[in-house]
Amino acid sequence: MTVAAGIGYALIALGPSLSLFVAVISKKPFLILTVLSSTLLWLISLIVLSGIWRAFLPLKSTTWWPFALLIISSVGFQEGLRVLFWKVYKRLEDTLDAFADRVGKPRLFLTDKMQIALAGGLGHGVAHAVFFCLSLLTPAFGPATFYVDRCPQMPFFLISAIIALAFVTIHTFSMVIAFNGYAEGNTTDQYFVPVVHLVAGMVVKSAFARCFCLLSQKFSLLRILFLIVLKNCQLSPETALVVFVWLNVLCHACSF
Amino acid sequence: MAQNQRPASILDTLGEEIVRIITPVSICMLMVVILVSILSLDDSSSSSAMPTIATIAYSETGSDSSWDKFMGALLNSLVFVAVVTAVTFILVLLFYLRCTKFLKIYLGFSAFVVLAFMGGEIALFLFEKFSFPIDCVTFLVILYNFAVVGVLAVFISKMAILVTQAYLVVIGMLVAYWFTLLPEWTTWVLLVAMALYDLAAVLLPVGPLRLLVELAISRDEDIPALVYEARPVAHHDSGSRDGVVRRRVWSERRNVLHDSGGDVNSNAILSGNAGSNLNSGVVLSVASGHNDTRLAGAEEGRVVEANAELSAPLIDRRMNDNMHRQEEDDTSENLLLEGIGLGSTGAIKLGLGDFIFYSVLVGRAAMYDFMTVYACYLAIVAGLGVTLMLLAFYQKALPALPVSIMLGAVAN
Numbered sequence: 001m002t003v004a005a006g007i008g009y010a011l012i013a014l015g016p017s018l019s020l021f022v023a024v025i026s027k028k029p030f031l032i033l034t035v036l037s038s039t040l041l042w043l044i045s046l047i048v049l050s051g052i053w054r055a056f057l058p059l060k061s062t063t064w065w066p067f068a069l070l071i072i073s074s075v076g077f078q079e080g081l082r083v084l085f086w087k088v089y090k091r092l093e094d095t096l097d098a099f100a101d102r103v104g105k106p107r108l109f110l111t112d113k114m115q116i117a118l119a120g121g122l123g124h125g126v127a128h129a130v131f132f133c134l135s136l137l138t139p140a141f142g143p144a145t146f147y148v149d150r151c152p153q154m155p156f157f158l159i160s161a162i163i164a165l166a167f168v169t170i171h172t173f174s175m176v177i178a179f180n181g182y183a184e185g186n187t188t189d190q191y192f193v194p195v196v197h198l199v200a201g202m203v204v205k206s207a208f209a210r211c212f213c214l215l216s217q218k219f220s221l222l223r224i225l226f227l228i229v230l231k232n233c234q235l236s237p238e239t240a241l242v243v244f245v246w247l248n249v250l251c252h253a254c255s256f
Numbered sequence: 257m258a259q260n261q262r263p264a265s266i267l268d269t270l271g272e273e274i275v276r277i278i279t280p281v282s283i284c285m286l287m288v289v290i291l292v293s294i295l296s297l298d299d300s301s302s303s304s305a306m307p308t309i310a311t312i313a314y315s316e317t318g319s320d321s322s323w324d325k326f327m328g329a330l331l332n333s334l335v336f337v338a339v340v341t342a343v344t345f346i347l348v349l350l351f352y353l354r355c356t357k358f359l360k361i362y363l364g365f366s367a368f369v370v371l372a373f374m375g376g377e378i379a380l381f382l383f384e385k386f387s388f389p390i391d392c393v394t395f396l397v398i399l400y401n402f403a404v405v406g407v408l409a410v411f412i413s414k415m416a417i418l419v420t421q422a423y424l425v426v427i428g429m430l431v432a433y434w435f436t437l438l439p440e441w442t443t444w445v446l447l448v449a450m451a452l453y454d455l456a457a458v459l460l461p462v463g464p465l466r467l468l469v470e471l472a473i474s475r476d477e478d479i480p481a482l483v484y485e486a487r488p489v490a491h492h493d494s495g496s497r498d499g500v501v502r503r504r505v506w507s508e509r510r511n512v513l514h515d516s517g518g519d520v521n522s523n524a525i526l527s528g529n530a531g532s533n534l535n536s537g538v539v540l541s542v543a544s545g546h547n548d549t550r551l552a553g554a555e556e557g558r559v560v561e562a563n564a565e566l567s568a569p570l571i572d573r574r575m576n577d578n579m580h581r582q583e584e585d586d587t588s589e590n591l592l593l594e595g596i597g598l599g600s601t602g603a604i605k606l607g608l609g610d611f612i613f614y615s616v617l618v619g620r621a622a623m624y625d626f627m628t629v630y631a632c633y634l635a636i637v638a639g640l641g642v643t644l645m646l647l648a649f650y651q652k653a654l655p656a657l658p659v660s661i662m663l664g665a666v667a668n
Contacts (some may be wrong), residue, residue: 029275138626
């Protein structure tokens with residue numbers, strides 16, 4: 001895979017998150033710190049999970065249920081982490097409000113809270129993309145590329161980049177939805193997030209079974225997610241438009 | 257956007273100083289990682305070619321057993337730390353004897369050497385790697401100009417701050433790259449040893465760095481030093497400021513982030529603001545430039561008497577230490593001061609040694625795998641954040657190295 005192609009794959013996986021970062025997050029330093037800390041948290045959760053699962057690996061690839069178990073446990077753990085994140089966030093919100101009162105500035109607005117949630121989700125998403133996509137790319141520079149048997153139409157790296165992109169989006173917006181759900185006590189929202197996460201994980205597991213079908217499923221899922229987010233939040237119109245167009249383009253590209 | 261019509265909420269500015277320090281550290285680390293991955297030389301060739309002070313006790317070869325390597329690395333690090341301690345004490349002595357001029361000249365000289373020689377060698381490596389056509393004369397002229405501007409940037413405080421910052425990052429990057437050329441075990445043990453040394457030197461009462469800063473406080477003088485100063489955050493209101501942390505805190509100060517009840521004012525521009533915050537707690541009045549200490553000193557004195565809570569707000573200056581040269585013939589060392597602190601304009605200052613050691617850790621991780629780089633980077637940034645928080649909390653001089661290095665080593 002040439003360097004140019006590598007950069008292209010990296011941009012596929014991380015492009016929207018980069019534009020989100022530049023447009024929304026880089027303006028407010030607190031959000032940058034939130035992104036960094038949520039990335040670190042996700043990384044730690046991954047390390048803990050891998051520590052736990054180390055005893056059972058490597059799994060035989062003929063049966064499917066160990067993989068399912070793996071995915072269910074990881075998703076469960078990460079959702080638990082999300083709840084923990086929420087609790088920490090509540091305390092942080094109280095501290096920030098108290099500080100705002102002392103300083104004489106207005107308390108946190110709804111958009112501020114959503115931006116913090118967005119930053120947290122973005123941190124998770126970026127961590128996922130870096131670990132599951134970029135880690136495959138960097139050792140693979142050089143001539144030739146790699147195809148998987150079950151999906152011979154696209155190089156493996158492209159698939160992993162697209163899946164990473166999907167996960168970035170899922171992580172980012174599910175954090176927003178989850179926080180909103182917890183804040184308003186809206187149980188449908190609260191349960192929607194883990195369900196989507198689980199479904200996405202399962203879909204990836206059955207990856208490469210049917211290339212395009214898989215990817216277009218993924219993106220339809222994302223479109224639903226995104227519409228729900230749009231309904232609930234008030235993202236700036238530019239960001240919303242950009243991400244929506246991205247998703248649509250990819251959906252159509254994958255389902256030709 | 258709707259937000260434009262609302263008053264600015266605190267989310268807009270909170271944490272700005274921290275980000276302003278994290279950004280250059282990240283840039284430095286990124287450049288070192290790029291350099292290391294482009295110029296990845298194998299260990300054996302570089303370590304045998306360069307007898308350095310850091311490997312004076314033991315040169316690692318590939319065939320030694322793990323235990324031998326470890327003992328050798330330990331020996332190397334002990335020698336290194338001993339030399340660094342000795343030189344720091346010499347610097348304290350010189351500062352005590354008011355040889356400031358000598359120190360400043362030495363600072364300029366060391367900056368020149370780093371930029372010209374180390375920068376030149378790395379540039380040559382890059383040219384070799386990419387077969388870049390350039391002739392001797394052009395190269396020398398460019399290099400000479402680059403080094404001289406760097407020396408001026410470090411020396412003179414009136415230079416555009418962006419240039420100064422950029423040059424400091426470049427110096428840190430160059431020295432860090434040379435450090436990554438050390439043999440593997442030596443590097444890791446050296447990092448841990450320097451972290452422990454930093455801890456000792458800053459926190460122990462007989463630590464040289466602490467002595468140095470105490471001297472500086474008692475005299476209200478500057479220490480000529482290579483420290484990175486983040487651009488100060490300009491606040492138009494003299495209300496409380498968030499997140500400004502003070503390193504070697506010698507005054508009582510309550511930090512707003514920890515709900516301690518007092519308001520912190522860290523308006524650090526001279527005159528007018530100094531006296532206005534007596535009720536609200538701390539004043540960090542610091543001189544605007546390296547040369548204006550006297551002015552601030554006078555005001556600080558006033559403020560000190562007026563308010564029992566305040567003691568002399570200090571201008572932390574740190575000694576400039578450069579790491580040991582890798583060239584055999586250059587026996588002069590400058591030591592880098594580690595530690596975070598408060599700059600002349602109230603911005604956070606981070607010693608260049610911290611930059612270097614963080615980058616060395618990440619650069620060494622880059623020799624293994626990209627993922628380790630990522631993990632180590634996050635660990636270091638987290639460590640830096642923790643150190644800043646601790647700083648705000650304890651308000652004492654704190655070394656910046658230990659937390660980050662420990663986390664980074666673990667993450668590796």
